[in-house]
Amino acid sequence: MKFITLLLITSLITQSVIASELPDLGDVSQNSFSASDEARVGNEIMREIYTDPQFYDDPELTDYLNNLGARLVAASDAPQQSFSFFMLKDNTLNAFALPGGYIGVHTGLIEAAQNESELAGVLGHEIAHVTQHHLARMIDSQSNGILPSLAVLALAILVAKSNPQVAGGTIAAAQAASIQKQLNFSRDNEREADRIGIKTMAAAGFDPNAMASFFERLQKYGRIYENNAPAYLRTHPLTTERIADMQNRAANFTSKQVTDSLAFQLLRTKLHVLNLRPDLAVIEYQSASKDPHYANLTSILYGLTLALSQNRQFSQAEISYQQLSKFASPIIDLLGADIAQKSGDIKLALQRYRQARVRYPHYRPLTYSYADALIITGLNNDAVTLLTDLTRTYPDDAKLYQLQARVYAQQGKDFLRHYALAEFYARQGSLTAAIEQLQIALKTRDGDFYQTSIADARLKQLIAQNKALLAQQQK
Template sequence: MAVRQRRRTRHLLLCGAFLAGCCGPAAQAWGQIRADAPALPVLGDAARGDLSPVMERKLGEEIMRDIRRDIDFLDDAPILEYLNTFGSGLVASHPGARGETNADYYFFAVRDSQLNAFALPGGFIGVHSALLLAAQTESELASVLGHEVGHVAQRHIARMIGQQKQDALIPLAAMVLAALAARGSGDAAMGVMAGGQGLAIQRQLNFTREAEREADRVGFQIMSEGGYDTSGMVAFFGRLQTASRAYSDLMPASLRSHPLTSERIADIQARIRDVPYRQHVDNLEFQLIRARARVLQDGSTQGLAEATAAFELQQKSQNRQQQIGAQYGLAFVALKRDQLPQAQAMLDRARATLRRTEGAFSTGQAGSDGAAVFAALALDIKLAPGQSAAVKLQGLKDAELAHQQFPLARGLACQYADALILNGKPDEATRFLREQVLQYREEPKLHELLSKAYAAQGKQALQHIALAEQYALSGGKQAALDQLAIARKAGDASFYDMALIDARERELKTLRLEEIKEAKKAGRPDEGR
């Protein structure tokens, strides 16, 4: 647990420092370090000079490479696709959501038991799994994501760095959030806060109070224009306020007080009075994604038992969407326990409940009845280890149909490729994956599957070249170089393969040297990735 906590400190919580506050209680408390915070500065050339949009994006991508390697990153295709579809819809609803940098947003989830969300430099927005479970409606989720989009759109990173050199700020930010991450350890928190760092932290966070209010205002506009119930923001703020009381005793003393929540709730309530009430009917997919998050939050025996108990209680709800979500969740739990017949039976039950309910509620948007999410779990069951050859063959047929029905669903495309490999069709898998890689070059999973397909064909050089691309895209440049070295020694490497290896090695070695120099300049150890 100590190692896991340190990794979370380094990879996840670093992000909040750049945006001076997230939705969670720790960040709200952080904003209380200075009660006399001045108004937000006007963005000008100084801010742009200190952190250009290009540098902002680069910084976010660098942090994301670390996050993707973290064991708590929820690399779950249905969750990622839902969050990005949902988040993209929010961004599209508000003309100013992309800000002056025309931010390209990416939404993702991490496994964490605390209610929180955060924004990284460059438009990367993360959501804790506990927050997905705590959000009772899509309007509440929209209030959180809208708030984080507001941070990005208003360039709060550049505002923070306006009076500081980024080389000095980054290690300071890491120390601040090390204290927050280690709030269960008084010794760690005291060590970080010692040596006069408290005054430096205050200088960095002078604008935090206004930044949070500004993000609230932008989030409120996004919610309203996106067709969501704006009262969901007040409801969720209230839940955060309650949760913050539970967390406060674990925080460093200087970070415990955070009355901002009450002020922010009052501000949003005043805004709601000026907006006509608009009811938003949630999509079924929201409940299915929450069910997946509950199961993936804790895969231990105890965690699955607790998830089962929660789903069994949820089944008693009078709300049909809740019932379907619970049945879907129980099917997912059974799959995690390798109880394949039970998983299939419960998934069939969920689908039957959905058929009986058709027409009883509006789905709001095309495809939001959860068909793709149902298909993903059905394929996981049919393609699971231990299934018969006949069941896996049926899984291949189902995967092909699902990919045809949802051609943009990246998870289903990967499942189709995996089904081809499992059913002894590596040639077809290779052709399909090469086409996919041409369209989605930056997707590590495709290169991983391509490596697997090449291995099934006995093509060793191509197998390790594909694996090198997977590692490079995941931030492991040294590991990628190691794979290229293996590919070079493979007996089946063609002249073209060798030329490709040479070119890629030169590129990766240059990037690797830059990494080493940056680590040395920042005074941190090089991890030899």
């Protein structure tokens, strides 16, 4: 990732984070690294992640991940805490928690999970890292008691959590005693995250045994491919004793057979298809569709339909979609509209989008694609009406403002375009960029008095927020 600057952070990790005293796992309120500090660190690192090529901005997968995460958080000991789940396009098996309730998941982890409970187990574990303030305690345990720049600290945390190879090299440079202290700290936190994660996933209705089964499979894989072990093993140390402890804790809950959601099945298939060359994906799923022993016909049919569309075999994709459309899912409906749009049948695409929105009015990935289709076809007034209504319903959704900026650009409304871009950047934490867009908007002179008054007030608000943030960072 471009935002990992090894030379900048090596000394910080080796001297400040690795060389920490073993923290007390007691009341986090005693820590000097406060909840507001955690939020600032999380916001700063997410601002960098949003602009990184590995950030995977797939609305369907992001929506699914956040719905699954919300279900787990609601069943946790901290249901009031705010979380945001995001994806990185990376085939390695990894997930990591950041301060402020941000949890990153690699696409490879979703593909590797054999069922939804296994994925829920990993998320439950990462949620526990956040609710127990493990990163905050690690940071707060610095022997000198001095916090480094939050921006640098954010980079240090991410390199240790999401890039274990770099982190491993950094750790090797530290003194042996400091390494052992950090490993002990990590194991204590991993055991606590296991215990709380299993409790959370069981309360959310998932199989509590799935966490142990997934980690046990990872451990076996790591032994076979010792020099290329999954990234998750390097950031989350596993031992036979730890897996046995998971199994013992899971035994305290009722074992259950949990049926995977259709969304999990379809989106796991989607990731697999998109990782293949389109023509090879078609061959694979055509072969699988003829296998009478393959149990999940819906996923196979979805994979084949998507693969045909990706390979631009739209006639065959439409035939396959007609079979697939018998199953109810907004993911399937969205694929049907996308096939029609890509094949050039705009009338059919818009019809399918509208029908799907009646069935699934709150499924935002569908709405994003519908707005995009309206913009592409020049139905700008319809797009403006749609997006204006949605920003009132979902005022914190950055993607809606990004779409607004596109349609205003197409209409030649410069003031409104730059104002929408300002709101987009503000919601991604890029206050400087948001301020610049508002300044440009006020110079366009095509906004009326009411609009420019609102923009001027918003500009003053963002400048004040940015000054306050910079002041906090310099403390």
